Amino acid sequence: MEKPRKPSAVLAALGRSVTIKDLAAELGLSITTIxxxxxxxxxxxxxTRRRVTDAAARLGYHPNRNAQRLVMxxxxxxAWVQTDNELKYLDPHFAEVMAGALGQARVLNYDIVLTSHxxxxxxxxxxxxxxxxxxxxFIVDLPRENDERVTYLMDTGRAFVVHGRERRCxxxxxxxxxxxxxxxxxxxxxxxxxxxxxxxxxxxxHFNYALYRHNAVRDAAQDAxxxxxxxxxxxxxxxxxxxxxxxxASALADREITAIIYSSILLLMSGYELLxxxxxxxxxxxxxxxxxxxxxxxxPTRLALRxxxxxxxxxDAGAALIAxxxxxxxxxxxxxxxxxxxxxxxIPGLDRTSIDExxxxxxxxxIG
Amino acid sequence: MEKPRKPSAVLAALGRSVTIKDLAAELGLSITTIxxxxxxxxxxxxxTRRRVTDAAARLGYHPNRNAQRLVMxxxxxxAWVQTDNELKYLDPHFAEVMAGALGQARVLNYDIVLTSHxxxxxxxxxxxxxxxxxxxxFIVDLPRENDERVTYLMDTGRAFVVHGRERRCxxxxxxxxxxxxxxxxxxxxxxxxxxxxxxxxxxxxHFNYALYRHNAVRDAAQDAxxxxxxxxxxxxxxxxxxxxxxxxASALADREITAIIYSSILLLMSGYELLxxxxxxxxxxxxxxxxxxxxxxxxPTRLALRxxxxxxxxxDAGAALIAxxxxxxxxxxxxxxxxxxxxxxxIPGLDRTSIDExxxxxxxxxIG
DNA sequence: ACGATTTGCCAAAACGTTTTAGTTGGCTAT
DNA sequence: ATAGCCAACTAAAACGTTTTGGCAAATCGT
Numbered sequence: 001m002e003k004p005r006k007p008s009a010v011l012a013a014l015g016r017s018v019t020i021k022d023l024a025a026e027l028g029l030s031i032t033t034i035x036x037x038x039x040x041x042x043x044x045x046x047x048t049r050r051r052v053t054d055a056a057a058r059l060g061y062h063p064n065r066n067a068q069r070l071v072m073x074x075x076x077x078x079a080w081v082q083t084d085n086e087l088k089y090l091d092p093h094f095a096e097v098m099a100g101a102l103g104q105a106r107v108l109n110y111d112i113v114l115t116s117h118x119x120x121x122x123x124x125x126x127x128x129x130x131x132x133x134x135x136x137x138f139i140v141d142l143p144r145e146n147d148e149r150v151t152y153l154m155d156t157g158r159a160f161v162v163h164g165r166e167r168r169c170x171x172x173x174x175x176x177x178x179x180x181x182x183x184x185x186x187x188x189x190x191x192x193x194x195x196x197x198x199x200x201x202x203x204x205x206h207f208n209y210a211l212y213r214h215n216a217v218r219d220a221a222q223d224a225x226x227x228x229x230x231x232x233x234x235x236x237x238x239x240x241x242x243x244x245x246x247x248x249a250s251a252l253a254d255r256e257i258t259a260i261i262y263s264s265i266l267l268l269m270s271g272y273e274l275l276x277x278x279x280x281x282x283x284x285x286x287x288x289x290x291x292x293x294x295x296x297x298x299x300p301t302r303l304a305l306r307x308x309x310x311x312x313x314x315x316d317a318g319a320a321l322i323a324x325x326x327x328x329x330x331x332x333x334x335x336x337x338x339x340x341x342x343x344x345x346x347i348p349g350l351d352r353t354s355i356d357e358x359x360x361x362x363x364x365x366x367i368g
Numbered sequence: 369m370e371k372p373r374k375p376s377a378v379l380a381a382l383g384r385s386v387t388i389k390d391l392a393a394e395l396g397l398s399i400t401t402i403x404x405x406x407x408x409x410x411x412x413x414x415x416t417r418r419r420v421t422d423a424a425a426r427l428g429y430h431p432n433r434n435a436q437r438l439v440m441x442x443x444x445x446x447a448w449v450q451t452d453n454e455l456k457y458l459d460p461h462f463a464e465v466m467a468g469a470l471g472q473a474r475v476l477n478y479d480i481v482l483t484s485h486x487x488x489x490x491x492x493x494x495x496x497x498x499x500x501x502x503x504x505x506f507i508v509d510l511p512r513e514n515d516e517r518v519t520y521l522m523d524t525g526r527a528f529v530v531h532g533r534e535r536r537c538x539x540x541x542x543x544x545x546x547x548x549x550x551x552x553x554x555x556x557x558x559x560x561x562x563x564x565x566x567x568x569x570x571x572x573x574h575f576n577y578a579l580y581r582h583n584a585v586r587d588a589a590q591d592a593x594x595x596x597x598x599x600x601x602x603x604x605x606x607x608x609x610x611x612x613x614x615x616x617a618s619a620l621a622d623r624e625i626t627a628i629i630y631s632s633i634l635l636l637m638s639g640y641e642l643l644x645x646x647x648x649x650x651x652x653x654x655x656x657x658x659x660x661x662x663x664x665x666x667x668p669t670r671l672a673l674r675x676x677x678x679x680x681x682x683x684d685a686g687a688a689l690i691a692x693x694x695x696x697x698x699x700x701x702x703x704x705x706x707x708x709x710x711x712x713x714x715i716p717g718l719d720r721t722s723i724d725e726x727x728x729x730x731x732x733x734x735i736g
Numbered sequence: 737a738c739g740a741t742t743t744g745c746c747a748a749a750a751c752g753t754t755t756t757a758g759t760t761g762g763c764t765a766t
Numbered sequence: 767a768t769a770g771c772c773a774a775c776t777a778a779a780a781c782g783t784t785t786t787g788g789c790a791a792a793t794c795g796t
Contacts, residue, residue: 017498017499017500017501017782018499019781019782019783020782020783021782029745029746030745030746030747031746031782031783031784032745032746032747032748032784032785033744033745033746035783035784035785036745036784036785039784042743043743043744043745044744044745045743045744045745048744048745060495060499061499062496062499062500063500063782063783064438064500064501064781064782064783065500065501065502065783066434066437066438066443066501066502066781066782066783067438067751067781067782067783067784068782068783068784069434069437069751069783070432070434070435070438070750070751070752070753070781070782070783071750071751071782071783071784071785072751072783072784073751075434077481082470084470084471084474089463089464089466089467089470090460090463090464090467090663090664090665092458092608095457095458095463096457096458098457098482099457099458099484102450102452102457102482102483102484103452103484105483105484106452106483106484106485106486111481111482111483111502112481112482112483113445113479113480113481113482114466114470114479114480114481114482115470115473115474115479115480116467116470116471116473116474117474118474127428128430130385131385131386131428131429131430132385132430132431132432132433133385133432133433133434133752134433134434134479238665240460240664240665241665242665273641295458296458296608297458297606297608297609297610385752387751387752387753388752388753389752397775397776398775398776398777399752399753399754399776400754400755400775400776400777400778401774401775401776403753403754403755404754404755404775407754410773411773411774411775412774412775413773413774413775416774416775431752431753432751432752432753433753434751434752434753435751435752435753435754435781436752436753436754437753437781438751438752438753438780438781438782438783439752439753439754439755439780439781440753440754440781441781501782
């Protein structure tokens, strides 16, 4: 009868981790039985299983992950590959997605390997992870049209999930919101309310999410029989900093503009003071609508300024990314797309049209 | 003579990764020779080595990391464990440190395993990584006094590096700036310029960096023979959101206060408008000093408001964390502390005292 | 009572590397 | 000629798991 020891004391005394062999020796059983007992196989006696789990807990045994990974050809690691652009990590949108992913990863027992690469070493970095077997799959963020990462990953057959979509999205797993549909509806709403010159303060259109939003407002104007220049485009490459301020100033400088759609509440916030003090347009205050990614600390309903918005949780999207990857890797399910739901909130006075009827049949199911 | 194939084609055709056995078979050599050729041992002929490296490149061979990790007992993985508090990932300070760490990790061929845990599962999470051998070491961020994580990690003997210090810092590796010294000097500077009631808008004093800053201004007042209430404390738990605004408003409401020290430029920015429009104090504009972590997009020299600051790069700190861990794990060096340098910039008119002479001998080398 | 089935356990192989402890053959020094 | 040495290679063990295939004892059905 050995006295119970603090697991960390065992670790320190041994100078190495407790292995399955230690357990086998301790209990006079084979390592096969230990393994099968701990992994819940039915060919282990209930009494034996109890002895094994007790001893494992007492000695603080945790299976060596590298041995498991080697033999099972599964790592329970996900790679999250980012361009080595420090600005990225300062983007609250990214942080929000990551927070959601980390929470779900914990639940599903995955680890996220975060890594950065030099601007011109994108594919080689993915290739390294594919070939050295250190991850089960990849998260691809901010896809571009004809994204090389997608091309590469489809080629290798490795599991991956894209946050966003591009033209081949029916062939891989993705998580996205309805960028096109949402912005189409916001655009039609403003048009229905009489606005004839509207600013879109958009994100970087090298990325599809922003491109699709642009396409949506353009189509909305066209479908309403309005001229091409109904929407005036302003692009920001990063939501932090003063882009929101300077672009808001530019938009307000055009006295014909009576409404602004923001692609992120961060851009709106940065132009907040300008909006609050902007003189009326044609007798009405400037109309403001925004994408609301449900970022913490940034709730559009708590602003003094009345803002219409469409809300979709980036946090949920992060969680869904890991869930989809787990479905592919753990359950062998085929890749599938997950649409994160969106909720509209339209301020009184703008609410003159049903937002559900503004996406015409020929625009349905468009991704961008 | 086989024709050259695209590495990914080989991968797809094989249905599995290229292994060292494949290389051995291809070249008619033993796996020992392949291994030793690729790892630069001298007992391999130059011609043979060339053949091996060529074949490896041609077939896109990368050693299976899990096999390497198992046999070498080294993972080249670092765990970055965070409380599952989504707010954390929205903190630009954290993002900045992480960006620096990721850059250095790439250089030193490490991967960062980012993970979150429920609030009450901190130590078990560390324990899991220690016991399952999935990482070489840990980064510990935002230490508290008598931090349990440090206690636990010192106990196990696993490598770790702390970003910040606590009382046992001579026994482990750390990276830090001189919180105490810097804030002592800022405090003495303001005192020397005649301020007798000064606000410190500080971070969360559950964390040592903020506690040490508090201690520093308190000591500075004491050393100057001023009363305890010379410094008025305001604490914020998170630098985003409206804390900077509300705390600035509170500070300005005290008409005796003639100067404010901010613990972060983010807090300052959030109170920026209030500062710009604040009425003079005793005939002079309110004096403002801040910590400048060299965050991107937030350069205090570009503000309309003249601000004294002490700058220390969080990005560099992040890089130093990984460098220190590599020194311990790869070179077997004993743990050591790295002080990230700080630079003062004092606005004209406040610069009436030499900032270098304000830290008295009996305060030297204080960590807090 | 006895063959068939079930229960509970185990030896050995496999995963893909690195490392140890060689072996072989050719060259050098005497 | 031959002992000694060096250059270039390799067989086998080891890392710590999971899995395959099997075996012995206990239980069951008739």
